[in-house]
Amino acid sequence: MPPHTGLPFPDIDPVLFEIGPFALRWYALAYIVGILLAWRYMRALIQNDRLWAGQKRPTAADLDDFVLWGTLGIIIGGRLGYVLFYNPAYYLEHPAEALAIWTGGMSFHGGFAGTVIAMVLFAASRGVSVLTLFDLAGCAAPIGIFFGRIANFINAELWGRPTDVPWAFVFPGAGPEPRHPSQLYEAALEGVILFLVLRVLSYRFQLLQKPGFLAGAFAFGYGIGRSIAEFYRVPDAHIGYLSGFFTMGMLLSVPMILAGLAVMIWSATRKPKAVAE
Template identity: 75%
Template sequence: MPMLALPFPTIDPVLIEIGPFALRWYALSYIVGILLAWRYMRAAATNDRLWGTAPRPSPADIDDFVMWGTIGIVVGGRLGYVLFYNPAYYLAHPLEAFAVWTGGMSFHGGFAGTVIAMVLFTRARRFPVWTLFDLAGIAAPIGLFFGRLANFINGELWGRITDVPWGVVFPTGGPEPRHPSQLYEAALEGVLLFFVLRLLSHRFGLLCRPAFLAGAFAFGYGVTRSVSELFRMPDAHIGFFAGGLTMGIVLSVPMILAGLAAMLWAWRRSDAR
């Protein structure tokens, strides 16, 4: 082990185990992320200063949506991982596709699943679907932050080999120190993106322009994820694409383009009123 490398901290991936019941850090990260995101969305929806005359969901609407959103995240995230990252394995072991507690979730799949859940949920509600997209967008970095911390605790999705003094030797990553790319993603996709979106929503009042903040989230996530991919090691069974691209970058490009389009559309639409 190089002198400057940091050993991987000894953290049991199982937080509590009582008989057959085991609560893993991975599952806990989803629970905490969803609960905090729910409370944040609720607080934003009840802040009159942020909305002006724009229609918005009631606190009860936010409460009702939590279950819809959770199903969209879990089902979409798992299905995305199965289809995008390891289809051959799960085709040979189909029952393991349901073992979400073992890890293996795709953000891009979870994003798609949540979008579908929001569209279905708002069909019978009295506010635009874009408004729910905006609220979910400003809260999503909370869940991303906790999810990436759980990836680090699980010792998965580690980075490329490095000689930086904070390189970490992961138990399953060989003897070489690697970038703790999970922590980079927690900082970029979680902390940085959260504060940028909070500035846009609370300081500049952009919740009054439906679709802008949803676009800002999609764009911001796509950019920060692409930056993180420069340090993250792609899945061994996928590897690099032409030009050094990774699956994470390939899936993020449409989000960047869609985010830009949504922000431009929201700005022009609001100015045209």
């Protein structure tokens, strides 16, 4: 039986359209759509009284104002995370390129940290529960992650390891070997599956009434999904494997898994405070 030669990579231009000097890339569109849909989903959650049983939550106006804070946290944190965690030597020599977000190169873990900081500052300035804000953002974050991973696939970046599975692709710039479409694996694990799990926890088990639990579930679930995907994804060439099969993505996911598990246990066992209408 002849070896599997791989599926041809779809010929998708990373630039959606250009008008003069302005170019809209799929990568940028993924962020825009992901953020807008996540915002709408958070609004739907706070407007469903059945999920809260009188538990105090942010208002629609609060979430509208938070969109800018969260967007800045995602973009600034994501880019700084990539620069500091994945390629500090290169950007030390080319500091101007550290701002070139449109070329790709965003770290989820950096974006996560940036968003957490933005949420803490916003909650303090508006007098809303930071734990509840964490929960809402955690429920909605997989939407943005899904679109971001699809954009990674369109950009033919962050490809997977060589394989002979029938759905392997030959990625441009990655050599002739068929490879795992690891971006699509991450879109499924960190996006679709994690979103559905959190939706069940929020709607069926009504865990928005236990502040912090869903935020912990998101961190734990993302860390697990990312660690699984790392077994199929090629680590950044300038970093490689840290030890054996261990990668930078796995290393950065370990604190998320441990912290997420700790927060879920803490939230599930803490005594509820009096409900404030």
